[in-house]
Structure formats: structure tokens, C-alpha cells
Amino acid sequence: MSIHSVKRSQNHLAWDNSIPPVLRVKSGEEIEFDCLDASNGQINPDSDSSTLAQLVFTQLDQVCGPVFVEGAEPGDVLQVEVLNIETAEWGWTALIPGFGLLSDEYPESTLKIWSINREVGYAWFDEEKKIKIPIKPFAGEMGVARKEDGAFSTIPPYNTGGNIDTRHVTVGSTLYLPIEVPGALFSMGDGHAAQGDGGKIYHCRTAIETPIKVKVRLTVLKDEKKSRYVKTPHFNTTITGNPHAQHSNSTEDFYCTTGVGPDLRQCARDAVRSMIDYLEAEVGLNRVQAYMLCSVAGDLRLHEVVDMPNYVVGMMMPKSIFA
Known part of the structure; x- marks a missing residue:
């Protein structure tokens, strides 16, 4: 290659x-x-x-x-x-x-x-x-x-990305x-x-x-299903020492959706809404089930809040819960 x-x-x-x-x-x-x-x-x-x-x-x-x-x-x-x-x-x-x-x-x-x-x-x-x-x-x-x-x-x-400044988008x-x-x-x-x-x-x-x-x-x-819910930067990542693992040195894979825009609350709403779209498309949950799952298992994080006029808020879902 x-x-x-x-x-x-x-x-x-x-x-x-x-x-x-x-x-x-x-x-x-x-x-x-x-x-x-x-x-x-x-x-x-x-x-x-x-x-x-x-x-x-x-x-x-x-x-x-x-x-x-x-x-x-x-x-x-x-x-x-x-x-x-x-x-x-x-x-x-x-x-x-x-x-x-x-x-x-x-x-x-x-x-x-x-x-x-x-x-x-x-x-x-x-x-x-x-x-x-x-x-x-x-x-x-x-x-x-x-x-x-x-x-x-x-x-x-x-x-479309740019200065998303998200430390979890690293090697791997x-x-x-x-x-x-x-x-x-x-x-x-x-x-x-x-x-x-x-x-x-x-x-x-x-x-x-x-x-x-x-x-x-x-x-x-060229995946029509993925294209329907990837409207902002999304990413897969692995984190060590996460709150969902039984041991502090355990690793966890996450899927993260984001909300990007000038209003912080709207960014948070968009990130959660995008995760609901992902769970509906990839996991087969209905939107009520997906919203409840975001509430009990998702991590809502601030990724970028100083490079005006836009913020980046991420909703991170641990993949181990789907085992």
C-alpha cells in the first residue's frame, strides 16, 4: 500500500x-x-x-x-x-x-x-x-x-471538524x-x-x-446508515481508568458523538440527540430506550469551550455494556 x-x-x-x-x-x-x-x-x-x-x-x-x-x-x-x-x-x-x-x-x-x-x-x-x-x-x-x-x-x-481539540482522538x-x-x-x-x-x-x-x-x-x-447520523465529528477511542470499569486500570472502548455550535446547551442537546440516532441505527434501540440508556451510561463531556464562536460537547458511550 x-x-x-x-x-x-x-x-x-x-x-x-x-x-x-x-x-x-x-x-x-x-x-x-x-x-x-x-x-x-x-x-x-x-x-x-x-x-x-x-x-x-x-x-x-x-x-x-x-x-x-x-x-x-x-x-x-x-x-x-x-x-x-x-x-x-x-x-x-x-x-x-x-x-x-x-x-x-x-x-x-x-x-x-x-x-x-x-x-x-x-x-x-x-x-x-x-x-x-x-x-x-x-x-x-x-x-x-x-x-x-x-x-x-x-x-x-x-x-466538519477542525479545531475539535479532543484529547481522546489519539493513536488507535x-x-x-x-x-x-x-x-x-x-x-x-x-x-x-x-x-x-x-x-x-x-x-x-x-x-x-x-x-x-x-x-x-x-x-x-459510502454507508447510507452511517451517513444519516454522522453530521458532526464522531469517534471511536479507548480510555484507561474509566468510571464504568470494575478496576481503575481497566480499559474501555467508547463511541463518541458531538454537538458543535455557539450555544453550549444546544451543543449538549445535539450531542445526546446524535447518540440517540447512533443507538437507533447501530444497536436497534427505539428512541425512548436510547434516551434512557444515554441517561444511565453515557458521559457528557466538554471538549472545546474557548475557540469562539463554537463549542464542542461530546456524548461518550462505553461499548462494553453491549456485550
Whole structure:
């Protein structure tokens, strides 16, 4: 099977269906993406807090691509299997004035440069205090072009993906995206070495930002049943230490639906409604049964709440209950 590659220089700063693809692949082929960090290379291992005052914000959150997938048509679903992610040996976290959930309380610029120990899989937050962060890398940005003409910022998430900032879409996970334009025009970027749950509730709006190299497999699904309920990003993932398992170190597979939009309550309603659609289509429950199951077994989580104007709320259902 052919393995293709997308370079760091092959990037763009808006979701726009008029951007010509940098690569054409067949459905089921693998692509390696080499992505800069979210600062687009403006921050490096030698940077300090003074660098933040010089950031060109219009250059942030670039994505690499787009990739045209042959056979992809509006109404299909793009399956994105995350096969491998490699971070750089460094990363950064910043307090940037005007950004983050508590931005009004933290007006000063602060930059932390991390050393990432990829061999042992953690980074020290404070070695003297013995605080270390497990490395669980993922790409914050994965999406396809929107059907609407024009340029749409890469900062907020959309129904077609983009800046969903969901830490559970990591190696071994599978993301499903609704296709709105011929070829899908898939792009990705915004590497993170680690991030707290709740996504960019981000206390300070940045995770451990880092350049990443990612290998994904892109497959077009022409499944009418799946197309009916995948109207926003959905994903399969495995989580260790979940509340539904008998032992804290047990692993659990989840299917997650999402709600995306400018109203947080409506996003939550949409995520639950989408899970009901999934349970009706794939498990054979009626809508009353599915709604009750969401209430007793589903986890409703905030994935992204600072990249305005849109939020991402996820409804995660443990698959073990169907055994």
C-alpha cells in the first residue's frame, strides 16, 4: 500500500473549498503529515515570555493539506484512523492576555518551555516538586472543507471538524467526519503532547503545544446508515481508568458523538440527540430506550469551550455494556 506525505510547508490558515489540494490519494491509503506547532514556528525551544508580544496571531493554528480523497462525495463519511503520532522533544504552554477561560484574571504574558522525554513518555512540570505530565499526543485540528464558499478561520471547530481539540482522538482512535465537498479536502495540525480533559476549557487556552508527525489512514465510507447520523465529528477511542470499569486500570472502548455550535446547551442537546440516532441505527434501540440508556451510561463531556464562536460537547458511550 502506498504511503504519501504532506510537508510542513504545505499548510493553510482557513477552511476553504477553493484551496487546491497538495495531494491526491485513493480511499484506504496512508498519509504522513509533518506539522509545525500551533504558533506556526513562531515559538521555539529558545523562546521566552517576550516572544509572546511579537506573535502574529493571524498566522496561528495553521493546518497541513488539503488532501483530496478519490471517490469522496458530499453525503459520504470520511474515516480517519490515527496510526501513529510522534512529538518533538520540546513543547510550550503559554498564558496569553485575552485568551483562556480566566483571561481576565491573568493579564500577564507567561511562556513555559517543556522538555519532552519521549522514551519514558512524560514531561516534568516541576521536577523539584515531583510533578510530571504523562505524554498522550494528539492533533487538535482534523477536518474537511465546508460546502459554503469562502474562507473560514481554523480557530473555531465546525460540524466538519477542525479545531475539535479532543484529547481522546489519539493513536488507535478512529474519527468520522461528514463530507460536504468532492474529495473531502482533509487537513490536520495543531499538535499537542498532553491536554487536560474538557479540551480547551483550557484554563489558559494552550496545552503542551508541540510539532508532530502523524500517520493516518483515510477511507471513504459510502454507508447510507452511517451517513444519516454522522453530521458532526464522531469517534471511536479507548480510555484507561474509566468510571464504568470494575478496576481503575481497566480499559474501555467508547463511541463518541458531538454537538458543535455557539450555544453550549444546544451543543449538549445535539450531542445526546446524535447518540440517540447512533443507538437507533447501530444497536436497534427505539428512541425512548436510547434516551434512557444515554441517561444511565453515557458521559457528557466538554471538549472545546474557548475557540469562539463554537463549542464542542461530546456524548461518550462505553461499548462494553453491549456485550
